[in-house]
Amino acid sequence: MPKLGMEPKRRADVINATLTCISLHGMDGMTLDKVAEYAGCSKGVVAYYYKNKDHLTIEAFKSFLAYYSLKIESEIERTMTADEMIDVTLKHILPPYGEDAEKKINVSQLDGIEKMFIPYEDQARLFLHFFSKAVLDRNLQEVVSKSYMADLQGIAKIFDYGNKMGQMSVEDSQNAAYGLLAMVVGLSFFRVANIPPAHGEDNRYICEDYVKKFTGR
Template identity: 80%
Template sequence: MPKVGMEPKRRAEVINATLTCISKHGIDGMTLEKVAEYAGCSKGVVTYYFKNKDTLTIEAFKAFLAYFGLKIEAEMESTMTAKEMIDVTLKHILPTYRDDEGKSMNVSQLDGIEKMYIPYEDKAKLFLQFFSKAALDRNLQEVVSESYSNDLHGIAKIFDYGNRTGHMSVEDPKSAAYGLLAMVVGLSFFRVAGIPTVNGEDNRYICEEYVRRLAKE
């Protein structure tokens, strides 16, 4: 049994190891033994915190989705315009490509949100793994539904704020938020599938153009 006081650190290490394992081997290839190996602990430690693979997969998925909201919230400032807030949001949920191979996975808040990090390639792999499984797994669907419902609410609030400050013209903030998030999800799948844009640019420009049309320049 882990020492008293080690629980939060050990749980974080197991979750990080699980995400690393899924990124490398997929959910089907992820085992409690492999997670323990990546976490540098015994299988008994893993099962002490998470009773089985299904529980661990769900908790890792929750941590993966929560990561984006935490990073966005940490960079939001009340002095920003609505467009600047949306730019921060897109920066994290549909990031530009960067070569960060070799950087470590960390979705734990224990050392501060600024040290939380998911490498670019791992984001794409995890996105594909979790969402493909969610299509047939009711428990994972519930995780997605709750997370995206919160995202839609937050983005709609930003569009509404843009209307009130006169920096945006959005007829229906909720519908606009739905459209933007649906676009992000679709573009994310296109990235994973390697489907290029017509002009060869990073496909996030499509979302940026969508937001530009709503903003009053």
């Protein structure tokens, strides 16, 4: 049994270790033994908090998806224009390429949201591993659905705000949000599959051009 008062840190260490393990070894290669090794604890500690591999996978997936919402919410300010809010959103859900392989995965809020981080290549690999598994796993599908429905509502609210403030012209904010998020998901898969745009640029510009249609930029 873990030491008293260590539960939040132990849980965070195990989730971070699980994401690291999945990124490096894939879903099939992730085991409780390997997670314990990466977390620096015993397999018994892992099993104490997460009863089996399926339970741990679901909780790690929730933390992976929640990471993006938390980072976005922490950076959006009421004084921003709707356009700036969308820029913050896109920066996190489809980040620019970065050389950050030396940094470690951390999706824990214990040390503050500003300390949370997932390296660029780990994001791509985790996206592929989790969503490939979710195709056949109803429990993971539910996690995706709940997370993306919340994302759609958040993006639609930004479009509604842009309309209200005269900063955007969006006929149907729900459809506009759906289109943007669907575009992000598709472009994320293209990144993982190494399918660049025709001229080789970072494909995130496609989303930026989509938003420009509503802002007139």
